[in-house]
Amino acid sequence: MGHRASQPEVRVLLLGLDNAGKSTLLYKLKHDMSVSTVPTIGFNVEMIDDVGETIHAWLMRWEMPGLRH
Ligand SMILES: Nc1nc2c(ncn2[C@@H]2O[C@H](COP(=O)(O)OP(=O)(O)OP(=O)(O)O)[C@@H](O)[C@H]2O)c(=O)[nH]1
Ligand SMILES: [Mg+2]
Numbered sequence: 001m002g003h004r005a006s007q008p009e010v011r012v013l014l015l016g017l018d019n020a021g022k023s024t025l026l027y028k029l030k031h032d033m034s035v036s037t038v039p040t041i042g043f044n045v046e047m048i049d050d051v052g053e054t055i056h057a058w059l060m061r062w063e064m065p066g067l068r069h
Helices: 022-031 052-062
Strands: none
Touching: none
16 A cells, blocks of 8 residues: 555554543654644554654664754
């Protein structure tokens, strides 16, 4: 569904307690910006194309002592 042949489609199930930040993380990954959320009724499904660079940048930052957010 729209992904490049060299990049396999990966399906991720995001689980967490109420108000844990699941929707915030989902939309941060999709739009690379913080959005205001309301409690989710049911569930959200989003297609996100190529988050590799974003995740790589996060991992690089988290691996730097003292730079955690
Ligand atoms: N301080 C802080 N607040 C966060 C973070 N992530 C999300 N929040 C806040 O936590 C609240 C809940 O975030 P949501 O993303 O709606 O949480 P959710 O897990 O989707 O909640 P439900 O849909 O009700 O299960 C919001 O007010 C967010 O702004 C974070 O990393 N740090
Ligand atoms: Mg939610």
